[in-house]
Amino acid sequence: MTQRNLGIYVHWPFCKAKCPYCDFNSHVRHHGVDPASFGDALADELSWFARQTPGRTVTSVFFGGGTPSLMPPAIVGQVIDTVADLWPMADDVEITLESNPTSAEAANFAGYRSAGVSRVSVGIQALNEADLKYLGRQHSVEEGLAAFQMAARIFPRTSFDLIYARPGQTPDRWESELRQALAEQAGHMSLYQLTIEPETAFFRLHEAGQLATPHEDHAAEMYEITRDLTSAAGLPAYEVSNHARTGHECRHNMLYWTYGEYAGVGPGAHSRLVADDGSRRALATEKHPETWLGSVSADRNGVVEDTVVAGEDAAHECLLMGMRTTQGVSLRRIERMSGRRLDRSQLDHLVADGLVCLMQDEDSIVATPAGRQVLNSVIEYIAVKTLR
Incomplete structure (x- = not known):
């Protein structure tokens, strides 16, 4: 394994x-x-x-x-x-x-x-x-x-x-x-x-x-x-x-930020666990400390949410995290997760406006300092306008 x-x-x-x-x-x-x-x-x-x-x-x-x-x-x-x-x-x-x-x-x-x-x-x-x-x-x-x-x-x-x-x-x-x-x-x-x-x-x-x-x-x-x-x-x-x-x-x-895998324990903790097919289990535990304590005593866990995040939802989460970093996100990874192709002409608009730049390999996209000031709008534009 x-x-x-x-x-x-x-x-x-x-x-x-x-x-x-x-x-x-x-x-x-x-x-x-x-x-x-x-x-x-x-x-x-x-x-x-x-x-x-x-x-x-x-x-x-x-x-x-x-x-x-x-x-x-x-x-x-x-x-x-x-x-x-x-x-x-x-x-x-x-x-x-x-x-x-x-x-x-x-x-x-x-x-x-x-x-x-x-x-x-x-x-x-x-x-x-x-x-x-x-x-x-x-x-x-x-x-x-x-x-x-x-x-x-x-x-x-x-x-x-x-x-x-x-x-x-x-x-x-x-x-x-x-x-x-x-x-x-x-x-x-x-x-x-x-x-x-x-x-x-x-x-x-x-x-x-x-x-x-x-x-x-x-x-x-x-x-x-x-x-x-x-x-x-x-x-x-x-x-x-x-x-x-x-x-x-x-x-x-x-x-x-690179959308890796983590397990969260304790009251109100969140997790993202990766399944064999690449989808993610999104888990959350009971927020109230004493209620969480009782659940763990009874069931050995306090998990109250356990859902699958896949496709465009997973790609959007990856964008939300990765675009915060100076290494950005891999466009191929976004395409694999979403099952859709990115419309590169739409990305060119963001490049022309000075909000993002493409790395030399033209696979990774990174927010510029100006783009980080309006990062939520940049991410939403990529998610809505470029995935087709």
Whole structure:
């Protein structure tokens, strides 16, 4: 049987507080959480997924949330050991954990490293005290920088994560903040433009006219500042919001963006498993943590959705992911997935408008910097106008 690469995503759904911009599946439990019960359930669900994925080699494990840095290191180690027992692990497997930089969580870094974590993504989010408070963050700038510096000493790979285009932020202020962050980073930065997501506190404030984000021209200028400064510092964008020195790209997220195969465990996790015919099973687990826990106890999994994604739907998903990257997507791959031929004359319109370019082999299509500013429209045009 041919070995295939597999990523593992582990969702820890708990937070100390819900950030007002966050639409992730995260929950606050003032009465506390029993980590051991959730650790055992994650192990059980991993076992169920292992039975669905024979012949795979795990190339990456990613602990996301929620706030995974609220997990005791022993539970993180239990999950990593379970993965290693169930699948072959690549020699250079990347194991990432997302962390909030409060002092108490940063103190666990040494324990995470001993457990096998090789990469930490530190959610600094802002280098401005007022904005940190407005974003609902529970750390100060000083604590955030200290936590990142500790992470950089302990882990081989790190990410310095910020949010820009925040309410009241100007391009000049963002440039100053980004320059400060670039002096601290250690090879990778995730720099996200703030978006107002439905069912968040920020969305309700925005709808009520009580929150104003920067004008779209200013937001576009901040994007250009981000691209130019990171490139000049040797961390060019390899995806719309991610910048890295060569070799420091997040391998797990690259697996997502190149439409690879991954299994997601924990409340609200999603999976894409590849069938023998090339179609994909799209799975999702129960979002509510305690309900998920009960389902895993009864059935060894918390899966509530299991559907097939094939044909044009799979091609569209591949476009949505791959066009975010600087390597783009293979046109032949899109044609194979969709079962349709691409109308190259329609692609020529996007090329002429400076929104995409064809690579030298004329198989891969890549969004230009201008195209990334209107990426959703570019993807929709390709999906609707060029597939025939």
